Amino acid sequence: MELREQAKDRIKRHISGKKVAVSWSGGKDSIVLEHICRDLGLKKNVWVRCNLEYQQVVDWINENAPEGLEIVNTEQDLQWLAENKHMLFPQHAEIASIWFKQVQNEGQKRYFKKNNLDMFLVGRRKIDGNDPGKEGMDIDEHGVLRYAPIYDWRHEDLLAYMEYHEIDWPQFYFWANGFQVGTGPWAAREYTGSIENGWQEVYEIEPEVVERAAYYLNSAADFLNK
Numbered sequence: 429m430e431l432r433e434q435a436k437d438r439i440k441r442h443i444s445g446k447k448v449a450v451s452w453s454g455g456k457d458s459i460v461l462e463h464i465c466r467d468l469g470l471k472k473n474v475w476v477r478c479n480l481e482y483q484q485v486v487d488w489i490n491e492n493a494p495e496g497l498e499i500v501n502t503e504q505d506l507q508w509l510a511e512n513k514h515m516l517f518p519q520h521a522e523i524a525s526i527w528f529k530q531v532q533n534e535g536q537k538r539y540f541k542k543n544n545l546d547m548f549l550v551g552r553r554k555i556d557g558n559d560p561g562k563e564g565m566d567i568d569e570h571g572v573l574r575y576a577p578i579y580d581w582r583h584e585d586l587l588a589y590m591e592y593h594e595i596d597w598p599q600f601y602f603w604a605n606g607f608q609v610g611t612g613p614w615a616a617r618e619y620t621g622s623i624e625n626g627w628q629e630v631y632e633i634e635p636e637v638v639e640r641a642a643y644y645l646n647s648a649a650d651f652l653n654k
Contacts, residue, residue, distance in 0.1 A: 429592075431578075431585055435464050438577040439549065442565075446546035449474050451536060451574075452497060454489050454598055455611040457551030460589050461578060462494050465549060474498045476535030479505035480613035482634050488598055500535040509615055510644040517626030518618050527616040533568070540572045552576040555583060604629045627651040 449472040450465050452458045462473060473494045477486075478501060489497075509516060518524040536548055552558040553576070560566055564579035578586070590597070600606055605619050614637055620626035627648055631638045641648035 431581065431589065432464060432467075435577045436468055438564075439465065439468060439470075439575075442575050442577075443470075443547060443549075447544065448472070448547045448549055449539065449543065449545055450494075450549045451476070451532075451551070452494060453551075453611045454485065454492070455551070456586060456590065456597070456601070457553060457556075457578065459551075459595060459598075460586055461549060461551040463589075463593060463595065464577070466494070470549070471496060472498075474500060474536075474539050476500045476502065476532050476539075478502045478531050478613050480509065480615045482600070482614050482637065484634060485598075485600055485611070488600075492596075492598070498539070500539050502531050502535050502538075504531065504613070506641060506644040509641075513645070513647075516615055516645070516647070517620045517623055518616060519620075519622075524616065524618055527613065531613065531616075533572075536574075537568075537570050537572050540570075546573065548572065548574045550574045550576050552579060553581055553586070554579055555581075603633050623647050624651055 448470065450458070450462050450470060452462050452473040452475050454475070471494070473496070475489065475493070475497055477499060515523060515527065518527065539545070540548060550560070552560040554560060560574070560576035560579040564576040565573075567573045600611065608619050609617055614630050614634070617626055617629065620629055624647070627638055628651070631651070638648050638652060642652050
């Protein structure tokens with residue numbers, strides 16, 4: 429309760445007189461952030477996605493999204509992935525960061541400019557390896573200002589918040605490496621160890637993804653043949 433009130437005070441202090449929106453992904457951090465912001469009457473939420481999402485995630489978001497959630501689609505699809513095979517199942521942080529820039533950051537930039545925002549509220553936390561900026565405040569080269577009011581929360585704090593407020597966990601946290609991988613496009617799935625292992629993990633979650641991908645990517649077809 430103390431952390432909740434502290435976060436609310438931080439938000440109120442930083443958004444006064446500003447036009448803001450909450451970046452919501454369906455992940456645990458954004459769920460907690462949106463829950464706090466709802467108490468403050470902030471209801472402008474946006475989800476950035478592409479066309480390489482699990483259908484199960486899309487269905488979950490359709491059923492559990494905050495009221496009035498707006499969607500920005502950066503439109504990367506299987507044809508795009510076939511032309512950018514090096515992006516499949518990132519084995520290095522450099523590639524993973526490209527995914528983040530081309531989907532999450534690009535979608536936020538579009539929404540920020542189109543809606544003439546002053547600030548995005550985001551659920552980034554330092555303990556996850558993110559760099560939310562000094563005291564949670566960051567502005568990028570495009571002039572997009574992001575503020576992370578829970579930037580210094582521990583994992584235990586976040587888990588306790590969800591437990592205390594009886595917030596249900598999204599199903600994708602219970603998939604293979606769910607707490608490491610988190611949300612995002614299936615093709616951006618990290619920590620697979622190899623392309624074949626990546627297809628194996630995705631197949632166990634949603635076989636239809638691999639079956640569709642086999643028409644575009646030889647590695648998916650080879651996996652199915654094996």
